[in-house]
Amino acid sequence: MNPIEFVLPGEIEKRSFEIISEELEKRQIVLPKEQEPVTKRVIHTSADFDYAETMCYSDHAVEIAKELILKGADVVTDTNMALAGINKKILASFGGEAHCFMADLDVAQLARERQVTRATISMEKAAAIEKPVIFAVGNAPTALIELHKMITEGRYQPAFIIGVPVGFVNVVPAKELIMETEVPYIINRGRKGGSNVAAAICNAILYQLRR
């Protein structure tokens, strides 16, 4: 067993990223410069190097997301865990707010009435926000399916989609649907993802803009 290594609190994250870089090198994986801080932070939050192979970015995705945040875009997520994890202070410093409508009473009621998931209704509620919205979906493929429906029906255009729901039912095809649209995206292909991954992606972008 490795012994406990003495690392100053302020150095732990730096040391972690060094180890991630070393292991990527060993695996002969070279990440595109723009995507590197995002994919590495996802590996940092999961200790799972599979993400180095499955994270998908539309053209200039990270730059587009950064510009949106600089212009004050809001973030809507589908779990309160992701909401808790997103650095809301940096987001607010540019005028953006983070929302999660999943626990709202009207959302629960409408979902019951219409026999759809709360995530579906949450996306409709988010579409009413009158400014550009970055969607950070870490849990519900139904959120992505609803976004795709609104996009293809011409009812709503999300500014950006972070699509990293996790799971076994419709997760894989829901992600592929989003990648067929014109909306800029960061998506983790396959079953893996999660609220932690959604928050990590948001934070990797936010930390680059911290002032």
Next chain:
Amino acid sequence: MNPIEFVLPGEIEKRSFEIISEELEKRQIVLPKEQEPVTKRVIHTSADFDYAETMCYSDHAVEIAKELILKGADVVTDTNMALAGINKKILASFGGEAHCFMADLDVAQLARERQVTRATISMEKAAAIEKPVIFAVGNAPTALIELHKMITEGRYQPAFIIGVPVGFVNVVPAKELIMETEVPYIINRGRKGGSNVAAAICNAILYQLRR
């Protein structure tokens, strides 16, 4: 690509667990009965079957955790994301409360003064709670290292430790340290874990007690 499958909202989780069971069977993995709902929920939250091989339980761990909750034990976690994810309603129905001290101002100040992590100070703060405490560590190995120190120095005895920090610096040995103590535990050996995993383990236990 698989097409989108129509599944009623209330059926999605059930279907997911069926798929997990099928895949475990394919991999010829048989989980011990008591541990099954916990390990399966961790796989459900991560879509990562590695957990089927790395989750470690002390003797009767799940039964012990259930009894603690029935008797009103509190839960202390080291991240606000895990706190957001834990089902606090079920916990409260037995008299338990969930806490995270990481964002407390006194914790930040003491951590700075003593050049230790906020997680270390959080554990000291938790040790002052005058009832049995289940620790759910999803992020900071330093939380486990501090718990181990308090245990071996005879200063404090946690009722239970869920030890699933994720990462690259001291995560692996910190988990091993806890497994050397007499404290009942659920630990994921290796680098993997996270706030989502910590919350999933808590919820897998809480859902068995829901009334």
